[in-house]
Amino acid sequence: MIARKMTMLKRRELFHFVGAATLMASGVGNAIAAATKRFQHYPFDPIAAENFQQNLFIPVDSGPFGILDVTGPLTMRATPGSLSLLPGKPSPFLLYQTEQSGKSYQNPILRMNSGDKLKLTLRNELTEPTIIHWHGLQTPSKMDGHPASTIDAGKxxxxxxxxxxxxxxxxxHTHAHNLTAKQAYNGLASFFLVDDEDQRKLNQTLDLKLGETDLPLVIQDKQFNAQGQLRYQPNGQEAMMGWLGDVILANLTPNAALKVLPRTxxxxILxxxxxxxxxxxxVKDKERLGFTVIGTDGGLIESPQSATEAFVAPGERLDILFDAGQAQAGEEVFxxxxxxxxxENEGDAGSMPGMGSSTSRLEIGADFNILKLTVGAGERVINKLPSALSRIATIPLKGANQRSIKLSLRGMDFLINGRKFNMDENAFDVKRGTREVWTISNPKVGMPHPIHLHGFSFQVLERMNSPRQIRALAKFGKGLTVSDLGWKDTVLIWPGESVRIVIDFSHDFPGDQVFMVHxxxxxxxxxxxxINYRVTG
Incomplete structure (x- = not known):
């Protein structure tokens, strides 16, 4: 309990340290005062293991999270809807809705083969602007879902x-500027699975079937009001530091539980x-069980890697294999x-009361459960894991340009290279076909930042000055953890840390391309x- 209170204090101290007085002086304080009052939600405390009784939602071939094999043009409607996230408690929810072959889908898991063409019309049936960003996919910038492409209601x-x-x-997911957090939190996001020969070979070798033993699993944290409806009302601290929920959802299921067989x-994981x-x-009782990492953001890594823990930041994916046969029939694994x-409080904290603290009962960094697995009876199935999963060509470093990307904190604003977002301004230009090594540095005074690159995937080269909890996981040379392997589009930078990545800016799109880093x-x-960056040529 003491540790949980300290975590809340640290988040509040950083907020006070960096300029609560500035926000109060601006007059915003009065406008958000109502959001600082602590509230009680429907009790689905994820720390209590006995709460995990709700059957995990498993995607099928229609309905919410339905697996949709795209076979032709689609019309996707961004529209207000309703889902019962808590049992018997319908909540307003934003949905991507579409139909194909007589079936209806909400927030479908789109599945396509590498090399196929997507043709999709987004229709905005919301009361505010929106747009879709295809996170991790390489597309022309005009198809990427840049906020400049946002469409108004009815368009x-x-x-x-x-x-x-x-x-x-x-x-x-949605990418409308100043609306992304609210719209994504309220529902506008789903998976996009790409198949290729390596993926098919792996699933065939291990006898894995999508929707049965191959499970997309999105992890989210939400807050609910007394009526069981989603709550998103950031106060001053939460608007600056990031919104935290206190009910953990796995595939939109609170306190999720899944019965599994003794197999892989x-x-x-998203x-x-x-x-x-x-x-x-x-974890089984107090014993950690091993798992195998087979992929990260941009698909399979070169070879399977054993692990007992891994960090995953917002936007990152981790593709893993878990052998449920490590536990006996009737045993529970969490x-x-x-x-x-x-x-979140590196530096001397000042004291600026009156701006509120986190309204979440689950502090950042707390220990809690996400999903309960109960192992059923049956013969243990062991399929031999291949030693090679895919081939990843290393981006050559010779001749690569060097670029410094500095994260910083000024007043109430987190910045990149001293800049705040300007829709019409490009922070720098990159020549098409060149390679660059970026050193992304985060100051000690601040908080962790998951940095996402639009337009291109990258490879992580090195972590420097990492905190102890990251150094303990650095098993792959130059400070890299298992989450850094393979092709990446998002990388977590801790306070005081610098991370070097390499990017190949080759592409076949006509004209200049404007992408983002955020x-x-x-x-x-x-x-x-x-910030925007432009690839010229």
Whole structure:
């Protein structure tokens, strides 16, 4: 309990330290005062293991999270709707709705083959602007879902592009500036699965079937009011630091539970939270069980890697295999987020009372449960895991340009290279076909930032000056953890840390391309921790 109170204090101290007085002087304080009152929600405390009784929602071939094999043009409607996230408690929810072959889908899991063409019309049936970003996919910039492409209520946007990305677990979500956090939190997001020969070979070898033993698993944290409806009302601290929920959803299921057989399961984990970082582990009683990482953001890594824990930041994906046969029939295994230091108060904290604290009862860095697995009876099935999963060509470093990307904190604003987002301004230019090594540095005074690159995937080269909790996981040379392997589009930078990445800016799109770099803490993104960059030629 003391540790939980200290975590809340640290988050509040950083907020006070960086300028609550500035916000109060601006007059915003009165406008948000009502949001600072602590509230009680429907009790689904994820720390209490006995609460985990709700059957995990498993995607089928229609309905919410329905697996949709795209076979032709689609019309996707962004529209207000309703879902019962808590049992018997309908909540307003924003949905992507579409139909194909006589079936209706809400927030469908889109599945396509690498090399196929997506043709999709987005129709905005909301009362505010929106747009879709295809997170991790390489597309022309005009198809990427840049906020400049946002469409007003009642308008449409036509997407048409070839799926160039290798097989992997990608996703799509809203990207309307100043509205991304609210719209994504309230529902506008889902998976985009890309198949290729490596993916099919792996699932065939391990006898994995999508929707049965190959499970997309999005982890999110939400707050609910007394009526069981989603609550999103950030106060001053939460608008700056990031919104935290206190009910943990796995595939939109609170306190989720799944009955499994003594065999290997594939979990395609997506951190779909606004701001919460997870330190994932499988725990039976107090014993940690091993799992195998087979992929990250941009698909399969080169070879399987054993692990007992891994950090996953907002926007990141972790593709893992878990052998449920490590436990006996009737035993329970929990997918947990272990406690960690959130590092949100580096520096001397001032005291500026009156701006409110986090309204979440679950502090960042707390230890809690996500999903309960109960092992059923049956013969243990063991399929031999291949030693090689895919081939990843290393981006050559010779001749690569060097670029410094500095994260910073000024007043109430988190910045990139001293800039706040300007829709019409390009922070820098990159020549098409060149390679660059970026050193992304985060100051000690601040908080962790998951940095997401639009337009291109990258490879992580090195972590420097990492905190102890990251150094303990650095098993792959130059400070890299298992979450850094393979092709990436999002990387977590801790306070005081610098991370080097390499990017190949080759593409076949005509003309200049304008993409973005931003923090995937969605409140940071909406507040302007985001810049444009232009690929010329």
């Amino acid at each position: 449409t946007f036509d997407y048409e592009f070839k799926v160039l990305s290798r097989g992997g677990t990608y996703w799509y 399961y594939r979990l395609r 951190n779909g939270s606004n701001a919460r970082i997870y330190r994932l582990a499988f 997918l947990k987020s272990l406690s960690f230091d959130p590092m 923090c995937h803490n969605l409140e940071h993104e909406d507040a302007g921790m985001m």
